[in-house]
Amino acid sequence: MIRNINIGLIGYGFMGRTHSNAYRQTPQFFECDVKPVLKACCARNEENIKSFAENWGYESYETDWRKLLERDDIDAVDICTPNNLHKEIAIAAAEAGKMILCEKPLAMNVAEGEEMCAAVEKAGVPNTVWYNYRRVPAVTLAKKLIDEGRLGRIFHYRANFLQDWTISEELPQGGAALWRLDAKAAGSGVTGDLLAHCIDTALWLNGGIADVNAMTETFIKERVHQETGEKQAVTIDDACSFMCHFSNGSLGLFESTRYARGHKALYTLEINGENASIRWDLHDLHRLEYFDHNDESQVRGWRNVHVTDTDQPYMDHWWVPGLQIGYEHTFIHQVADFLQSLADEKPCGPTFRDALETQKVCDAVLKSADDKAWVGI
Numbered sequence: 001m002i003r004n005i006n007i008g009l010i011g012y013g014f015m016g017r018t019h020s021n022a023y024r025q026t027p028q029f030f031e032c033d034v035k036p037v038l039k040a041c042c043a044r045n046e047e048n049i050k051s052f053a054e055n056w057g058y059e060s061y062e063t064d065w066r067k068l069l070e071r072d073d074i075d076a077v078d079i080c081t082p083n084n085l086h087k088e089i090a091i092a093a094a095e096a097g098k099m100i101l102c103e104k105p106l107a108m109n110v111a112e113g114e115e116m117c118a119a120v121e122k123a124g125v126p127n128t129v130w131y132n133y134r135r136v137p138a139v140t141l142a143k144k145l146i147d148e149g150r151l152g153r154i155f156h157y158r159a160n161f162l163q164d165w166t167i168s169e170e171l172p173q174g175g176a177a178l179w180r181l182d183a184k185a186a187g188s189g190v191t192g193d194l195l196a197h198c199i200d201t202a203l204w205l206n207g208g209i210a211d212v213n214a215m216t217e218t219f220i221k222e223r224v225h226q227e228t229g230e231k232q233a234v235t236i237d238d239a240c241s242f243m244c245h246f247s248n249g250s251l252g253l254f255e256s257t258r259y260a261r262g263h264k265a266l267y268t269l270e271i272n273g274e275n276a277s278i279r280w281d282l283h284d285l286h287r288l289e290y291f292d293h294n295d296e297s298q299v300r301g302w303r304n305v306h307v308t309d310t311d312q313p314y315m316d317h318w319w320v321p322g323l324q325i326g327y328e329h330t331f332i333h334q335v336a337d338f339l340q341s342l343a344d345e346k347p348c349g350p351t352f353r354d355a356l357e358t359q360k361v362c363d364a365v366l367k368s369a370d371d372k373a374w375v376g377i
Contacts, residue, residue: 005099005342006039008068010089011080012052013176015103015130016041019078020056022331029317030336033343036076042068065089069096076126079103082185083192087112090352094119099126101338105196106355108187110363113356120352128338128348129355131200133267135333137325138288140313141305142271142278143205150292151273157206157246158253159269161194162260166220166238173234175226181236182225189236190256191216191362194267198254200350200358201269207248209361211376214242216369219259242365286324 007023009016023036042062043049053061062068069077069092076099079089086107093100100120106129107113120127133139145151165171166181173181180186180193203209216237225232239257246252260266267282279289279302288305295301308324310316314333318325334348341348350358360377368375 001033003034003343004037005034005339006037006073006075007078008039008071008074008076008098009041009058009078009080010043010065010068011103012041012043012049013080015080016052017056018328018331019080019101019130019335020058021328022335024057025328025332026335026339029332030339032336032339034339036335036339039073039075040068040071066092069093069098075099076101082179083108083187084185087116090116091119094123094125094127097123097125099342100352101128101130102352102355103130104200104355104358105187105192105362106352106359110356110359113352113359117352117356126338126342126348127352128334128341129350129352130331130334131197131350131355131358132330132334133197133201133282134204134350135314135330135337136280136282136285137313137315138280138286138305138307139201139205141288141307142280144313145276145278145290146205146271146273150276151271151278152275154206154246154248154250154271154273156251156253156272157202157269159198159202160255160266161190161198162256162263162266163194163258164261164263166258167261169220169223171223172226173223173232174228178226181223181234183235186236188362188366189216189218189238189240190258191237191240191365194256194258195240195242195254195365196358196362197267198256198269199361200355202246202252202254203354203357203361204350205269206246206250206252206271208246208357209252209377210245210247211374212242212244212361212364212368213374214240214365214368215372216240216366237366237369240365240369242368244361285327 038058040060041058077093079102241255244252270279277291309321338348364375
């Protein structure tokens with residue numbers, strides 16, 4: 001029997017669009033006894049949210065998230081707001097008995113994240129956080145190879161996430177479009193925005209991080225704030241690099257910046273093991289590079305695996321082998337996994353508790369940079 005889950009989406013920006021597309025597309029490609037229904041969306045600007053609802057097929061809209069949570073016809077709340085609103089909305093949603101899907105990072109800091117975890121666990125409501133890169137088929141395949149022991153003992157994990165969109169001194173901070181440059185709304189800069197993705201993927205692939213040593217830099221010290229029109233100090237981190245020890249004894253190197261001219265969204269990772277190595281690049285997201293030292297020496301070398309065959313993760317739901325999928329499909333995969341988890345009555349990772357581990361690393365990174373010292377997790 002088909003069971004409908006009525007979705008209440010809060011926020012209508014970039015993530016609001018990707019999530020809405022995922023809810024619409026998932027039932028067309030994934031069979032599941034649980035189906036999403038676009039019941040209502042919510043934002044403060046009535047004209048904009050009404051247009052958004054009409055465009056994406058939501059049955060109704062609200063201009064106050066509290067009213068959305070009061071509705072009996074909303075089963076699941078999807079939080080696509082700036083980070084400073086995650087905690088209040090998530091706790092209220094849990095108390096209202098709603099399932100929760102929350103954008104990353106989980107919270108502004110570990111203290112907020114702990115409160116959010118306590119709330120969902122007390123209420124017993126299903127929950128997940130949108131760390132979507134876990135569900136790139138090539139990255140999921142990397143997880144499978146690692147779990148099968150093909151890499152052997154892991155020695156090194158390195159990742160970077162490079163962008164270049166904040167280099168101009170004329171770019172303002174704050175407001176609806178640029179809240180990620182305002183620490184009061186975002187909590188941090190590249191650490192919580194970009195490195196959080198790298199950290200979540202690393203924890204999933206390579207296990208826990210024991211300690212970190214970090215440095216950060218804010219290259220442009222003042223920017224005009226869109227809401228006041230006045231120049232204010234910039235308090236986010238424009239760039240961050242850190243090294244770490246993983247709990248399995250391997251070493252990690254991470255770098256993120258919005259000042260790498262020529263890079264729009266270069267997210268790469270590489271894992272070096274005793275027997276094999278893996279590399280992945282978001283710009284070529286459907287390919288996984290793989291080196292196996294056990295290969296015969298005269299043909300040993302890096303393989304470029306095109307992840308499109310039906311026996312590779314998620315690909316049996318899409319096109320014929322050789323035809324690739326893209327960024328938006330990672331969100332479809334997360335919706336599909338969340339719906340299946342409801343049918344199976346199992347958690348859908350990363351849960352709030354899983355995402356709290358990423359938050360702990362982010363907080364430790366920022367503290368390490370401030371203290372100029374190693375910080376344990």
